[in-house]
Amino acid sequence: GEDVEQSxxxxxxxxxxxxxxxxxxxxxxxYLYWYKQEPGAGLQLLTYIFSNMDxxxxxRLTVLLNxxxxxxxxxxxxTQTGDSAIYFCAEQGxxxxxxxxxxxxxxxxxx
Amino acid sequence: xxxVSQDPRHKITKRGQNVTFRCDxxxxxxxxxxxxxxLGQGPEFLTYFQNEAQLEKSRLLSDRFSAERPKGSFSxxxxxxxxxxxxxxxxxxxxxxxxxxxxxxxxRLTVT
Numbered sequence: 102g103e104d105v106e107q108s109x110x111x112x113x114x115x116x117x118x119x120x121x122x123x124x125x126x127x128x129x130x131x132y133l134y135w136y137k138q139e140p141g142a143g144l145q146l147l148t149y150i151f152s153n154m155d156x157x158x159x160x161r162l163t164v165l166l167n168x169x170x171x172x173x174x175x176x177x178x179x180t181q182t183g184d185s186a187i188y189f190c191a192e193q194g195x196x197x198x199x200x201x202x203x204x205x206x207x208x209x210x211x212x
Numbered sequence: 213x214x215x216v217s218q219d220p221r222h223k224i225t226k227r228g229q230n231v232t233f234r235c236d237x238x239x240x241x242x243x244x245x246x247x248x249x250x251l252g253q254g255p256e257f258l259t260y261f262q263n264e265a266q267l268e269k270s271r272l273l274s275d276r277f278s279a280e281r282p283k284g285s286f287s288x289x290x291x292x293x294x295x296x297x298x299x300x301x302x303x304x305x306x307x308x309x310x311x312x313x314x315x316x317x318x319x320r321l322t323v324t
Contacts, residue, residue, distance in 0.1 A: 105254075132311045143216075143303055144255065144315040189254050197310040198245070198268050202254025 105203035107190050112209045119177040121206045123190030126171060130192040133166060134200065135175045138187045147175070147188075177208075185210045214238070216306050216316035224322045225294055232290045233319045237306030244287050245313060246279055247303040248272065255303055261287060294323045 104126045113119045125133070131152050136144040150157045150164045150173075157164045163176040177184055187205040194201070217236045225231050237244050242263050247255035258277070260268040263284040273279075276294075281287040291298055301320050305313040 136315070141320075143218075143317040144305075146312065146314055149311060191254070193311065196268075198243075198260045199257035199270070200245075200247075200255070200313060202256070204252065204254050 105190055105192055105201055107188075107203035107206045109204065110207050110209070112211065113180050115180060115182055115210055115212045117180055119175075119180045119184070119208055119210075121175045121177075121188050121190075121208065123173040123175075123203055124171055125173065125190070125192045125201075127192055127194050127201070128168075128171065129195045131195055131197065132193040133164075133173050134189075134191040134193070135162075135164065135173075136189045136191065136202075138189065138205070144189065180208075180210050182210045182212055184208060216304055216314055218302075218304050218316040218319050220319060221317060222320045222322075224324065227296060227323055228293055230290065230292045231294060231321065232288055233302055233304075233321075235287045235289070235304030235306075235316060237285070237287070237304070238308075238314060241306035241308050241314075242284065243307045243310075243313075244281055245305040245307075246287070246289050247305065247315075249301040249303055249318070250299075258289075291321075294321075296323050299323045 134149040135147045161178045191200040191202045244261040246258040249255040261281040276292045301318040303318045305315045307313045
């Protein structure tokens, strides 16, 4: 079955790099996503990666994909207090419709 | 582009009442999705429309739930005979392609 696992909490200091990890089970996943959710708000699409890629960089964000281990990570460089939020990893299967989300990783950034 | 909008943002209702939520997708996005998110969980898929056709429904979408997208633009999600277990954030998303789903701010439902 489909399942996405994430660690629940990560605490970093301002200016450090943050690395949020995710594992998924559906080897036929075509796209993998990272979303950010601030308290009481909807989800903001941060970035996504197609399954035939290993890495994608977008400004402070770097996504790494290891298809063999079904492992996805999001690195945020120079983490700021405004990055404090819940980060969700999601996979999208070959059917191409529903996103399957993890439970989210709460990132806390201290100054 | 203006983003996905949802109305209302908050709804408090008594158990047994019917509620209806509206979602306006980003213009020219022909794909529309509904998700439900409970506290401490990630969103769970409910249903998917391509234009006006409802092409996929999750097992979570019980008989008390119905969704429509009559003209292929806005969509409504109705819950009949609400139960306390229906309390959640209901999220709408839209996309032009098969990837890149953009989410609205959500409607928070509280059933008392």
